[in-house]
Amino acid sequence: MTIDHEDAALLAGLEALLGPRGFTRDPDDLAPWLVDWRGRVRGQALALLSPADAGQVAAIVRAAATARMPLVPQGGNTSMVAGATPPAHGRALIVSLRRMRAILGVSPEDGVAIVEAGVTLSALHEAAEAVGMRFPLSLAAKGTATIGGLISTNAGGTQVLRFGPMRALVLGVEAVLPDGARFDGLSALRKDNRGYDLRQLLGGAEGTLGIITAAALRLVPAIGARAVGWAGLETPQAALGLLRRLEAATGAAVESFELVPEVALDLVLRHIPGTRAPLAGRHRWNVLVEATAPTGAPDPAGALGAALAQAIDDGLVADATVSASEAQAEALWKLRESISEAERADGMAAKHDVAVPVSAMPGFIESARQAVEARFPTTRVIAFGHLGDGNVHFNVRAPMGEDGRAWLAREGAGVSAFVHDLTVAAGGSISAEHGIGQTKLADYARLADPARLAAQRAIKAALDPLGLMNPGKLVPLAPEPPAP
Amino acid sequence: MTIDHEDAALLAGLEALLGPRGFTRDPDDLAPWLVDWRGRVRGQALALLSPADAGQVAAIVRAAATARMPLVPQGGNTSMVAGATPPAHGRALIVSLRRMRAILGVSPEDGVAIVEAGVTLSALHEAAEAVGMRFPLSLAAKGTATIGGLISTNAGGTQVLRFGPMRALVLGVEAVLPDGARFDGLSALRKDNRGYDLRQLLGGAEGTLGIITAAALRLVPAIGARAVGWAGLETPQAALGLLRRLEAATGAAVESFELVPEVALDLVLRHIPGTRAPLAGRHRWNVLVEATAPTGAPDPAGALGAALAQAIDDGLVADATVSASEAQAEALWKLRESISEAERADGMAAKHDVAVPVSAMPGFIESARQAVEARFPTTRVIAFGHLGDGNVHFNVRAPMGEDGRAWLAREGAGVSAFVHDLTVAAGGSISAEHGIGQTKLADYARLADPARLAAQRAIKAALDPLGLMNPGKLVPLAPEPPAP
Incomplete structure (x- = not known):
């Protein structure tokens, strides 16, 4: 884009303020920061600013306000919703905080x-x-x-x-x-x-x-000891029942409780080298549970193992294992943490990060899966993650044999709108932990409580009346900075 | 106060909306709600509204906005800072939520x-x-x-x-x-x-x-079992050291850790019937600690007792006891919970609810006590409470022999300003848990970070541009409703 006289003056002033380590317009320097983490949204910016301290940040913000120049703050640029990607029109400055790492x-x-x-x-x-x-x-x-x-x-x-x-x-x-x-x-x-x-x-x-x-x-x-368990069971409802038992049996010792469907475990075992099945048989659902103990307290493996054994006796759990070493604990975690990578290796998916009340989640997983697979035949749903938080990653995978990227371009927005409609109908949130950013903005605007939206706009307008701070993110219909 | 024609119409409309259970102007009905919990601030109101549901609350708010009538929401009216007391001028309506108790x-x-x-x-x-x-x-x-x-x-x-x-x-x-x-x-x-x-x-x-x-x-x-311990020690610093040991030894089991100075314990033993000293000797400082265990877990009394015994062996604690029954646990808690009542029975005090970073609190208690007693000779400081949160109730007691009420009227504001100055100088907060309300508003306005105040005012003006919601509380220089 062409740069007018005033913007050129702003850039010159910032270059003088920040010095060569803090200011660059080199396209090679900017390139990695113009595209989002998932590689789906690309923007442009006039410069990458890397202030050395909070005083320089304040000077940047004041100069930008005077020039009506939008600013896009950036940390590691790992947003899942393109929350740190600059606008397409390119009249914006990226403010990287990465140099401020004391x-x-x-x-x-x-x-x-x-x-x-x-x-x-x-x-x-x-x-x-x-x-x-x-x-x-x-x-x-x-x-x-x-x-x-x-x-x-x-x-x-x-x-x-x-x-x-x-x-x-x-x-x-x-x-x-x-x-x-x-x-x-x-x-x-x-x-x-x-x-x-x-x-x-x-x-x-x-x-x-x-x-x-x-x-x-x-x-x-710091943790004194941890134990990681893996359990195979029939339903998400049984998984939630198990969580409540374990919490009652171990107090606050349960730190993680992650739901893994059979299909996700299969993908991991197929695509991730060095992984192996944690249990002898196959189970429709699995959970990974981690319990910890403070230094000096008894190893939690004993209590976790006893509680899982009791759950097997009671028919809640089909099979289970508890890590006997840190290496085994890591191996179980790797199965959970590799799901996203395994999914990517297997094809494309429309991804969603939804929350509903915890006790509603088992029912939601099943009813939403049925609804999605009925509405979009030949897709397959994988729902996994933070069951105890009422938050799953609800991914709809492209039909087998289709070009995933083409399918996503054609159907992705419709699939996501459908999943988000189901979520809101269940009293849930279309963003549990990823935020709204750019990629969820339209669905958020469409589905949000009007009172919530109006209050958010009023707060945004009150604190950022020029609309210069990370425009186009999070707040639908926020004040707009001047077009370039 | 006289009521003009428009306010009379508003009141008539609200009376029709809310009915006899939801609307009263009877002075006897209003009286208890016109004065704050501590009996220090008195206001007036045109009526007491008691809506039956959220729909009625919304109707009240809309009608009040049209008439530019201030509203004072009220729950139990137990604010420590007169946060629910209507303004002195009396052109306001109290909105009690007490009927909405489903x-x-x-x-x-x-x-x-x-x-x-x-x-x-x-x-x-x-x-x-x-x-x-x-x-x-x-x-x-x-x-x-x-x-x-x-x-x-x-x-x-x-x-x-x-x-x-x-x-x-x-x-x-x-x-x-x-x-x-x-x-x-x-x-x-x-x-x-x-x-x-x-x-x-x-x-x-x-x-x-x-x-x-x-x-x-x-x-x-629910808790399966709890144990309450009482320890006598020399300094707040030793108390904080004990807390960190107990946390390390018991994980998250420590729920309460309350600091009680010798003078506060003395007041309780003197003024509260049925209390007795928990330890044989006297100690400059005491702590009450409660540890809990979930149902089915071992009683925490054993671990707590062992950790306290070790602390005695190590010279950190002078003496300690652990409750052997629920009755003993209650008796220890009564010593802590009766401090305010015992103080009241003994005389007046200027009271403060201050927080500083946790590790700074032991030093702050001592240095602030010395500074206050030097600046206001013959007063006596009692600092007690939530040491583990970096929050104590820092009370400055009227000089012996003086009329406490007269002293408080004459010196209270100056004492409080002095204590609040010390708190802010220590990087602390002049309100840890009580809020700002009316009684801390002047000191808050005087001492707050200007950027914080400006942002708070902007938010208030954005969401309540008419300034009708609980005016005169919390936000210095907020939008003002019309004077009566």
């Missing part, structure tokens, strides 16, 4: 880590482990995803059951608001009732209300 | 209770217990405080250490927004990433952004 402090006494926004989840895990603590949230993209992005999408993962999503682990944030003001909410207070919780408002806002520059995060004591 | 559903499978806003905390406790679950938040006013009020103040209590404050336990809310729109966020989803979290924004908003009409709340399995 661990500012780790306090085991407070159970707090204070880190800059560009710290990766893996780096946070390591910093916590170094002092005998842990940060109890993990997900596949942990080596790339950054704290700022994880907070901005209120990321989930496999430990939400016990510790909640990112929102529950954020004790404080520092941010630059759309007017360039710096919000200092980094003091890690366990309790703070001073007015509206901006920390919570910025969490999950996908960068539309400001740019998070640092955060104070909750740490918990 | 338990709409309790699901042990989902771990969720859905209740109307006027349900008391005690009633919720009973409903949860009836299905083998519990709601893990409790406080002294539980028989009176309502769910809507508890959410609106993000109430705390003695179990925040493990389960978080009210905010962490709210899975969904239904509310009437200031424009009269009904926000339906009651579906109890464990995960939901659809835009700004209005549920969290309404929580802690003290009724300034709308009226909560119902909520979905998290339940956890």
